[in-house]
Amino acid sequence: MLLLILDLLGIGVFAVSGALVAVRQRLDIIGVLVLATVTGLGGGWIRDVLIDETPPASLEDWRYLLVPVVGGLLTFWFHPALYRMDRLINIFDAFGLGLFAVAGALKAAEHGLGPVPAALLGMVTCIGGGLIRDVLAGRVPVVLVSGELYAIPAVVGSAVAAIGFELDAPTAFVAIPAAALTTGWRLLAIRHGWTAPTPKT
Amino acid sequence: MLLLILDLLGIGVFAVSGALVAVRQRLDIIGVLVLATVTGLGGGWIRDVLIDETPPASLEDWRYLLVPVVGGLLTFWFHPALYRMDRLINIFDAFGLGLFAVAGALKAAEHGLGPVPAALLGMVTCIGGGLIRDVLAGRVPVVLVSGELYAIPAVVGSAVAAIGFELDAPTAFVAIPAAALTTGWRLLAIRHGWTAPTPKT
Amino acid sequence: MLLLILDLLGIGVFAVSGALVAVRQRLDIIGVLVLATVTGLGGGWIRDVLIDETPPASLEDWRYLLVPVVGGLLTFWFHPALYRMDRLINIFDAFGLGLFAVAGALKAAEHGLGPVPAALLGMVTCIGGGLIRDVLAGRVPVVLVSGELYAIPAVVGSAVAAIGFELDAPTAFVAIPAAALTTGWRLLAIRHGWTAPTPKT
Known part of the structure; x- marks a missing residue:
């Protein structure tokens, strides 16, 4: 139950970030709703299609579809207020990142994938929707x-x-430190402006 | 038999619209054929991959592949004439829209999805190829x-x-009014210039 | 064994071409690694998802994931040298093209698809990653x-x-001439500057 709520919260934050991009790029209401949905759920869909876990859980439970629609509509109406909450959204997003990374990797591992592809699919769960x-x-x-x-x-x-x-290792014993590592590192990177390297030109 | 012909007609109209975009963006012959194919068949592929109905029917029956290739080649050679038929193509497209919306939703529902995800996948069938x-x-x-x-x-x-x-409800009793609603609404929107809302800036 | 080595070589060449595009477009290290991976493996993933051969083989064997990561990192550090090897990369790429076209078509045919969709999926294996x-x-x-x-x-x-x-026909009897046809034609097209037609405007 707690996991479901956390999952829906993570999807909601991702959905709002997608809807905000749609508003900034001057899309219409369909653009806002489609971007909210694919940003919230798209990473999990790519993972589930690649590990043959179809239909994805988020297509079989209407609550998973309700969250991005509500997030999209709220953004459609209240985007000026949401833009001002930019910092707060980034912080919630960091929690979604840790949750999705770990949940995605464990789901892939439970389907028999080794640690290397499971780690890749955890990352895909996080960044696929934004891509x-x-x-x-x-x-x-x-x-x-x-x-x-x-x-x-x-x-x-x-x-x-x-x-x-x-x-x-017992799941909780693994999942909580791993999610904390991702979320904590991301929060520190935001606060201190840490960046990844780019190729020298 | 009638349904197959309607389906192939809808795919053909979508394929021509895809090929016309390719010509306008100055793609080459491969660009024209690829865009004709993905516009005609891509929405159904996304739906079928998400509901685990793979390989998609349109990959198991060569007639489904022939239609976009023929539509693409006709557009490659005769695109000036097809541009002049813009209004006519929009009207046929509205019929394809109604057909694909209903066929896509029913296919998803037959695979056990509830009404909310089935409605989403009906829309995906319609707009996925164009995306x-x-x-x-x-x-x-x-x-x-x-x-x-x-x-x-x-x-x-x-x-x-x-x-x-x-x-x-009996399928015909449901499918025909639903398709008529989509097609009729779309035709009225074209004729009267009705639009969807965009976010206020 | 020979086939595995050829396959990994082909993936490596595709991965380097992907990473070079990432460097040219000024992406960061994640951009370089993601583009190396999807260029090397993406065409096969699209094919495998469409023929329901999931998880794709390249997600179940970590060597397939290692190759694009190494190719991406080498490109990240040594891209000026790799740009100077442009001609050589194009030649290796032509060999990868022949290999992927034939391997992709045969894999689709073995899954029961007819020659028309199998040919399409062979092409998808070749161009999907680059798309x-x-x-x-x-x-x-x-x-x-x-x-x-x-x-x-x-x-x-x-x-x-x-x-x-x-x-x-016996597989070797079919695969080798077919791959040679693709690779040879591609090499001749590079050398003589042959092109595909574009629509008249």
Whole structure:
């Protein structure tokens, strides 16, 4: 029950970030709702399609679809207020990141994938929705170009969770530190402006 | 038999619209054929992958692949004439919209999805191909940005069909009014220039 | 064993081409690694998802994931040297093209698809990764717009392999000439500057 609530919260934060991009790129109401939905659920869909867990859980439970629609509509009406909450959204997003990284990696590991692909799919769960969002909004995906530390904390937390699963550690014992690592690292990166390297030119 | 012909006609109209975008964006012959194919069949592929109905029917029956190739080649050679038939193509497209919305929603419902996800997947069947088309052609998808009433009639028709299925109504009794609703609404929107709302700035 | 090595080599060349695009578009380290991975493996993933062969083999064997990561890191550090090897990379890429076209078509045919869809999926194996690469890098996919002879040799080689499979010819007897046809045609097209037609305007 707690996990479901956390999951829905994470999806809601991602959905609002997607809807805000749609508003900024001057999309219409359909653009806002579609971007909210793919940003909230798209990463999990890519993971579930690749590990053959279809239909994805979020298509079989209408509550998972309700969250991005509500998030999209709220953003459609109240986007000026939400833009002012930019910092707060980034903080919630960091919690969603840790949750999705670990949940995605464990789901892949439970389907028999080894730690390397499971870590990759944990990262895909985190960044896949944002990739689709930015491609549909007509911009190069932020996560690939900004140099922000976003995908790296995600893949490292996913790897920790996947290795713990491989070593048969108790799930809570693995999941909570791994999620805390991802979220904490991301929050520190935001606060201190840490960046990932870019190629020398 | 009638349904197969209607289905192939709908795919053909979508394929021509995809090929016309390719010509306008100055793609080469491969670009024209790829955009014709993904516009005609891509929405159904996304739906089938998400509901685990793979390989998609349109990959197991070569007639489904022949239609976009023929549509693409005709557009490659005769695009000036086809541009002049813009209004006619929009009208045929509205019929394809109603057909795909209802067929997509019913297919998802038959695979055990509830009315909310089935309505979503009916809309995906309609707009998925155009989303891929526009992303590959290097433009923001028209359906997300134009404010045209396109996805909304599709999702409403899909929802009507999915609810009818849930209530065990006879298929024809559900499918025909739902498709007529989508197509009629779309045609009226074209004629009267009705639009969807965009966020206030 | 030989086939595994050839496969990994082909993936490595594709991965380097993806990473070079990322460097040119000024993406960060995550952009370089993501583009290397999707360019090397993405075409096969699309094929495997469409024929319901999930999880894809390249997600179940960590060596397939290691190759794009190494290719991406090498490109990240040594891209000036790799740009100077442009001609050499194009030649290796032509060998990867022949290999992927035939391997992709045969895999689809073994899953029961007829020669027409199998040829299409052979081409998808070849160009799918580059399509995702270019969309993520914010440019119109080269293979759709450049007029280069790339997809046409691929689909013809795939078709030859798929027809041979349909006629129960011994695999080696079919695969080697089909791959040689694709690779040779591609190499001749590079050397002589042959192009595909574009629509008249």
